[in-house]
Amino acid sequence: MSSTFVRTRAFARRPRVRRILRAYVAFSVVWKLLLIAALARADAAAPALVREVARVGFTVSDLDASVKFFRDVLEFERVGERELAGDAVERLSGVFPARVRVARMRLGSEEIELSEYLAPSTGRAFPEDTRGNDLWFQHVAIVVSDIDAAYARLRTHRVRHASSGPQRLPDWNPNAGGISAFYFRDPDGHFLELIHFPRGKGSPRWQTATDGAGPDKLFLGIDHTAIAVRDTDASLAFYRDLLGLRVAGASENYGPEQERLNAVFGARLRITGLSAARGPGVELLEYLAPSGGRVRPADARANDLLFWHTDLVVDDAARAERALFATDAELDSPGAIDAPDGARAITAADPDGHRVRLIEEDAR
Numbered sequence: 001m002s003s004t005f006v007r008t009r010a011f012a013r014r015p016r017v018r019r020i021l022r023a024y025v026a027f028s029v030v031w032k033l034l035l036i037a038a039l040a041r042a043d044a045a046a047p048a049l050v051r052e053v054a055r056v057g058f059t060v061s062d063l064d065a066s067v068k069f070f071r072d073v074l075e076f077e078r079v080g081e082r083e084l085a086g087d088a089v090e091r092l093s094g095v096f097p098a099r100v101r102v103a104r105m106r107l108g109s110e111e112i113e114l115s116e117y118l119a120p121s122t123g124r125a126f127p128e129d130t131r132g133n134d135l136w137f138q139h140v141a142i143v144v145s146d147i148d149a150a151y152a153r154l155r156t157h158r159v160r161h162a163s164s165g166p167q168r169l170p171d172w173n174p175n176a177g178g179i180s181a182f183y184f185r186d187p188d189g190h191f192l193e194l195i196h197f198p199r200g201k202g203s204p205r206w207q208t209a210t211d212g213a214g215p216d217k218l219f220l221g222i223d224h225t226a227i228a229v230r231d232t233d234a235s236l237a238f239y240r241d242l243l244g245l246r247v248a249g250a251s252e253n254y255g256p257e258q259e260r261l262n263a264v265f266g267a268r269l270r271i272t273g274l275s276a277a278r279g280p281g282v283e284l285l286e287y288l289a290p291s292g293g294r295v296r297p298a299d300a301r302a303n304d305l306l307f308w309h310t311d312l313v314v315d316d317a318a319r320a321e322r323a324l325f326a327t328d329a330e331l332d333s334p335g336a337i338d339a340p341d342g343a344r345a346i347t348a349a350d351p352d353g354h355r356v357r358l359i360e361e362d363a364r
Helices: 003-013 015-042 063-072 087-093 147-156 204-211 232-242 256-262 317-326
Strands: 050-059 077-085 099-107 110-119 138-144 180-185 191-196 219-229 246-254 268-275 281-289 308-314 344-349 355-360
Touching: 050 138, 050 219, 063 077, 063 099, 063 110, 077 087, 077 110, 087 344, 099 219, 110 219, 138 147, 147 180, 147 191, 180 256, 204 219, 219 232, 232 246, 232 268, 232 281, 246 256, 246 281, 256 268, 308 317, 317 344, 317 355
Parallel strands: 050 110, 138 191, 219 281, 308 355
Antiparallel strands: 050 308, 077 099, 099 110, 138 219, 180 191, 246 268, 268 281, 344 355
């Protein structure tokens, strides 16, 4: 070992140097958050970047098996399928060389997108030991008219549990009391949620849908996608201040019901619901306890099964690109590109690595 290296290590161990390094890292984080807030204030007169949450997608190992699962078990309808290859899909996904089979499935008014990579072949399996506080965690919440009947349906199809069973959240929680939910897993291990809203809770559309559903309408639509985050305030700087989603609600959930729902002993969550003008919500899950949730693998790619993306519709992809570049956001694509369907799009990462695709579509 060289004497220069030894001196460098000794220098770095000095208390004053450590304090300076820590202060520099903290300053860098604060500076980025302040920059995002400043951009949001400067752009306050302009409309929000995002006007709609269009869909949520994830990578699967066998598209046909996944389509069958969502169709036969959860009553989704396949509304489109195509095979993509070439420059556009490679630049949007950050995977090269790429050939992908993609299917869109609809439940009610909401859609999911399933992607199977033919080249390169499907990457790493979904980590079996994933817990709700791991920072790659994401799910979609499927609204049901009858939680017990929906759970029985899953049992009939031998679906894997994530929760121990349906949980009714306690009445002492003013924002979540009376809501019933259950976590389970699809054939690749992705987490999904059944959720039932009692009268007076959730979006009014679920009350109307439940009231008029009838015995044969069990699965109604997607209420939200939820993501585990390290720091709610940092995530709000991205989703609210930069992208323009609005805070629709918040609660702090804990207790035995929440622990069994999330399968995380001692779970205490700060939950923040966000929404755009249209589409399902985006829910931020910050675990106040227990600490120690694992970070997303730095080398995770779009063909890995832990990969999810949330598609957000913007009016101006160039404006979105400028905003992302100004805040030094991590990008999978080199900027706004012509996507396979002809729209302009850009793929970016939030502060915890969850992917969003900002897509410029014609006004609906």
